[in-house]
Amino acid sequence: MDDSLPMTVFEFLSGLSQVLGTIILVGLINLWSFIPAIIASSGMLFLRYRYAPCSRDLKRLVGTTRSPVYSQLTSTIHGLKVIRSYHAENISSKEFHSHLDNNTRVMYLMTTLNRWSAMRFDWVSLIFIALVIILAIIVRISQYQFSTVEIALTLIYSITLMGIFQFTIRQSVEVETQMTAVERVLEYCSLDQESSIQQRSIKYRPPTNWPSQGRIVFENVSMSHSKESYTPLALHHISLVIKPNEKIGIVGRTGAGKSSFIQTLFRMGTLVDGHIIIDNIDITTIELEDVRRRISIIPQDPVLFTGTMRSNLDPFGFYSDAEIWNALEQVQLKTLVTNRMSNGLHSFVSESGSNLSVGQKQLVCLARAILKKSKILVIDEATANVDNVTDELIQKAIRDKFKECTVLTIAHRLRTVIDSDRIMVLSNGMLVEFDSPQVLLSNANSYFTLLVEQTGAAEAEYLRTLANSSEPYTINS
Numbered sequence: 001m002d003d004s005l006p007m008t009v010f011e012f013l014s015g016l017s018q019v020l021g022t023i024i025l026v027g028l029i030n031l032w033s034f035i036p037a038i039i040a041s042s043g044m045l046f047l048r049y050r051y052a053p054c055s056r057d058l059k060r061l062v063g064t065t066r067s068p069v070y071s072q073l074t075s076t077i078h079g080l081k082v083i084r085s086y087h088a089e090n091i092s093s094k095e096f097h098s099h100l101d102n103n104t105r106v107m108y109l110m111t112t113l114n115r116w117s118a119m120r121f122d123w124v125s126l127i128f129i130a131l132v133i134i135l136a137i138i139v140r141i142s143q144y145q146f147s148t149v150e151i152a153l154t155l156i157y158s159i160t161l162m163g164i165f166q167f168t169i170r171q172s173v174e175v176e177t178q179m180t181a182v183e184r185v186l187e188y189c190s191l192d193q194e195s196s197i198q199q200r201s202i203k204y205r206p207p208t209n210w211p212s213q214g215r216i217v218f219e220n221v222s223m224s225h226s227k228e229s230y231t232p233l234a235l236h237h238i239s240l241v242i243k244p245n246e247k248i249g250i251v252g253r254t255g256a257g258k259s260s261f262i263q264t265l266f267r268m269g270t271l272v273d274g275h276i277i278i279d280n281i282d283i284t285t286i287e288l289e290d291v292r293r294r295i296s297i298i299p300q301d302p303v304l305f306t307g308t309m310r311s312n313l314d315p316f317g318f319y320s321d322a323e324i325w326n327a328l329e330q331v332q333l334k335t336l337v338t339n340r341m342s343n344g345l346h347s348f349v350s351e352s353g354s355n356l357s358v359g360q361k362q363l364v365c366l367a368r369a370i371l372k373k374s375k376i377l378v379i380d381e382a383t384a385n386v387d388n389v390t391d392e393l394i395q396k397a398i399r400d401k402f403k404e405c406t407v408l409t410i411a412h413r414l415r416t417v418i419d420s421d422r423i424m425v426l427s428n429g430m431l432v433e434f435d436s437p438q439v440l441l442s443n444a445n446s447y448f449t450l451l452v453e454q455t456g457a458a459e460a461e462y463l464r465t466l467a468n469s470s471e472p473y474t475i476n477s
């Protein structure tokens with residue numbers, strides 16, 4: 001049976017009209033029949049009043065206990081290799097059975113509740129039919145008004161009525177239960193729009209070529225990940241100026257605030273204090289869409305959408321095929337798309353890019369950034385998950401294609417950022433150092449020197465050599 005909401009509403013309404021039609025018909029044949037009809041309706045409604053809340057709660061529980069079964073099944077299928085290699089079959093199957101048992105328990109309760117209600121609905125039906133028969137006999141004996149045909153008609157309709165009545169009551173409860181899904185959709189509709197998080201409300205569109213220089217100014221910026229005042233700040237009073245075309249490396253320990261710094265640029269989180277100005281425009285005074293569209297990012301875990309290669313590279317259809325091929329060529333993905341994807345740009349990127357490696361997905365992001373010709377590029381640990389060759393490819397493409405751009409790179413591997421113009425060192429959400437690697441390394445007590453020393457003597461020595469050489473880092477160096 002189709003248990004979608006429109007179907008249930010349809011079944012409920014058609015049941016209701018049948019019930020009303022039958023009651024009226026039986027009542028017209030014998031007016032006295034309205035008395036058992038009223039008694040039976042009250043009985044049914046009373047039962048519904050008892051049955052509906054339990055059914056609703058159990059339906060919710062069925063949903064809640066069913067989700068872990070599905071998610072366990074999905075993660076087991078995805079992690080089969082890991083489960084086998086760690087011999088965790090028993091653990092996994094026990095977990096699955098435990099989720100299944102929980103779900104079955106609730107399903108059992110649901111079935112019991114249905115039987116409970118069905119039995120009581122049947123009792124009310126029996127009482128109704130008995131009353132209709134008794135009334136018909138009394139009326140026939142006392143007034144000789146009823147023919148046998150009329151009595152038979154009344155009885156046939158009364159008997160069918162009770163089946164329909166039960167079904168209609170059940171469907172009315174079902175409609176109520178399924179309305180919780182509509183409730184949830186309405187809740188999502190009334191969620192705060194992201195742009196309204198920002199306090200300032202004067203919005204205007206920046207010039208189409210904004211940002212044309214890539215100058216970024218942070219003025220006393222404090223940021224929190226939540227609107228609640230008790231949430232600790234992720235960034236504390238950061239003030240700095242990044243000049244146009246500068247290559248900035250952002251380093252710091254885990255939790256230092258590197259990602260938070262980047263998030264403020266995209267207006268994520270809550271700007272508690274201060275201003276972020278890009279090419280003389282305070283980013284809180286323009287549309288959120290403009291801020292996010294005009295800055296490119298290569299995230300740590302790149303997201304591709306299920307769709308074609310083309311729609312992933314150019315979702316809004318701004319560029320020609322030739323431009324897209326050119327961008328793919330620059331990140332050396334052209335061969336892959338030509339050889340391995342039979343439909344070229346119109347080949348399907350399955351399940352959010354699951355047919356591409358992390359490195360390849362990052363290269364797609366890089367191609368997207370090349371197409372957009374953004375003046376500001378942000379790279380969030382782009383080299384953390386990729387092999388040396390892809391790493392070098394990304395570094396080379398960035399050096400070549402984004403020479404005239406401001407590039408901010410978060411890196412755990414200090415090699416990636418050692419040739420930056422300046423290094424930004426964050427600690428506990430504060431900007432503790434911001435200078436060229438050479439200057440920072442010349443201070444034996446700087447945070448950066450400490451980070452370099454912690455990589456080990458040989459690597460530290462190598463990093464110092466790289467910092468002082470004019471050659472960029474390559475895998476051969």
Ligand SMILES: Nc1ncnc2c1ncn2[C@@H]1O[C@H](COP(=O)(O)OP(=O)(O)OP(=O)(O)O)[C@@H](O)[C@H]1O
Pocket residue numbers: 225226233234252253254255256257258259260261
């Ligand atoms: N979504 C969030 N909600 C609440 N607090 C968060 C959130 N994301 C980060 N934080 C907190 O903000 C602080 C800075 O975290 P952030 O992710 O910016 O550090 P990070 O330097 O990028 O760390 P990592 O190198 O591990 O990625 C941390 O104390 C962290 O707990």
